[in-house]
Amino acid sequence: xxxxTQSQPEMSVQxxxxxxxxxxxxxxxxxxxxxxxxxxxSRQMILVIRQEAYKQQNATENRFSxxxxxxxxxxxxxxxxxxxxxxAMYFCAxxxxxxxxxxxxxxxxxxxx
Amino acid sequence: xxxxxxxxxxxxxxxxxxxxxxxxxxxxxxRLYWYRQTLxxxxxxxxxxxNEAQLEKSxxxxxxFSAERPxxxxxxxxxxxxxQGDSAMYLCASSPNRRNTGELFFxxxxxxxxx
Numbered sequence: 745x746x747x748x749t750q751s752q753p754e755m756s757v758q759x760x761x762x763x764x765x766x767x768x769x770x771x772x773x774x775x776x777x778x779x780x781x782x783x784x785x786s787r788q789m790i791l792v793i794r795q796e797a798y799k800q801q802n803a804t805e806n807r808f809s810x811x812x813x814x815x816x817x818x819x820x821x822x823x824x825x826x827x828x829x830x831x832a833m834y835f836c837a838x839x840x841x842x843x844x845x846x847x848x849x850x851x852x853x854x855x856x857x
Numbered sequence: 858x859x860x861x862x863x864x865x866x867x868x869x870x871x872x873x874x875x876x877x878x879x880x881x882x883x884x885x886x887x888r889l890y891w892y893r894q895t896l897x898x899x900x901x902x903x904x905x906x907x908n909e910a911q912l913e914k915s916x917x918x919x920x921x922f923s924a925e926r927p928x929x930x931x932x933x934x935x936x937x938x939x940x941q942g943d944s945a946m947y948l949c950a951s952s953p954n955r956r957n958t959g960e961l962f963f964x965x966x967x968x969x970x971x972x
Binding site: 748750777779781787788789790791794796835837839842843844845846847848849850 | 888890892897898899900901902905912913948950959960961963964965966
């Protein structure tokens with residue numbers, strides 16, 4: 745069975761600085777998607793960034809980028825120029841042949857002004 | 858289209874009562890998912906539908922839980938004889954199909970409190 749592990753329950757970053765959130769996963773599949781979702785307090789989960797496993801190039805969305813290491817089964821999220829609005833729970837998620845998303849336990853990110 | 862809609866947003870009930878949650882997915886999405894999220898945890902998969910067919914159920918979905926999607930549009934999640942351990946946020950999500958973008962679109966959730 746596939747698993748997703750986020751080893752950092754909480755992280756903190758100074759406004760305008762850069763922070764990296766870690767995620768590792770376990771799978772025997774070769775074709776899958778990886779995601780980072782953001783869940784602000786009492787608000788819905790929204791997609792931050794997506795990576796297809798067959799693509800070697802790391803995905804980038806504005807201030808958000810990933811470091812995808814397929815062999816190591818690692819998928820970290822880098823947030824550059826952190827903003828107060830980035831404060832939220834961040835979930836790493838895996839989607840393979842089974843169709844549903846498998847989530848990690850999340851990392852709570854705080855942004856200090 | 859305003860996205861995935863869930864009702865009610867909050868439900869407080871007494872132990873032993875039945876509750877039902879409704880999810881209206883994005884209209885052109887044929888896949889619909891239910892997740893449960895407890896405080897400080899990631900969402901846990903419960904079940905999903907492709908159109909009206911329920912394709913997979915998690916072991917978390919006990920006999921007291923039933924989900925339906927009768928016409929392949931909205932879905933309901935019913936919990937019978939609620940227990941305090943059922944207190945959680947119930948999230949619904951939809952997607953066009955598995956191999957489109959891979960992304961799931963989430964609703965705001967229905968929070969259940971069992972007293």
